[in-house]
Amino acid sequence: MVKEVVQVRDFNKPHLHLAISLLKNPDRLEWMLEKAVELEIDDISFIICERTEKLHINQDRMKRIAIAALKQSMGAWLPNISGPISFNEFLENYNPLSKGFIAWCEEKDSILWEVYPRNADIVVMIGPEGDFSAQEVNKAINKGFIPVNLGRKRLRTETAGLTSIMWFHLINKIYE
Incomplete structure (x- = not known):
């Protein structure tokens, strides 16, 4: 018997997958994971770039942080x-x-929030300190990724990840 429905999940909502590089400082990565979970990320993959x-x-620690x-x-x-x-x-x-989408500091034309489609499943790749290499960006483009920038400021990796999550939610009006 159901006593109370606290929240009903909308399985028709768009899905966000963040693929983000591991960071040199594990505290920053853990902080980013914590905030990404609070902001309702669907999937997060930790990737190893050039x-x-x-x-x-530490997978167990990351899971504990996410649960908390x-x-x-x-x-x-x-x-x-998943990952790394x-x-x-x-x-x-x-x-x-x-x-x-692949966030790249060298991209000058496409800004993430201008090209994010509404109500679409999204994958955003965020690179390491020092950004993705040109070869990595070209590989992603060849797989269908669109290079984008996140605005006029150069952001830390963890800030870039959280920024992409917030833009996704704002464009899709997830918090209405």
């Missing part, structure tokens, strides 16, 4: 957390049914 300095994470953030924000669905996997492996597994 310029990624740290190659390992879920409880704190009174969320009901733990995001899928190589940049190339992530691209090989990319589902082209989702619209892919």
Whole structure:
């Protein structure tokens, strides 16, 4: 018997998958994961890029952080957390049914919030300190990703990840 419905999940809402590089400082990555869970990310993949300095994470610790953030924000669905996997492996597994974006500091024309489609499943890739290499960006473009920038400021990796989540929610009016 159901006593109370606290929240009903809308499975028809658009889906956001954030693929973000591991960071040199694990505290920053943990903080970003905590905030991403609070902001209702659907999937997060930790990727290893050419310029990624740290190659390992503590999976158990990341899951505990995500669960704590879920409880704190009174969320009901733990995001899928995967990785770390190589940049190339992530691209090989990319589902082209989702619209892919790769945040790149060198991109001058396409700003993320101007090209984000409404009500579409999205994958956003965020690079490491030092950004993606030109070769990585070209590989992503060849897989159908659109290079975008996140505005006129150069953001830290963790800030870029959270910025992309917030723009996704604002454009899709998730919080209405």
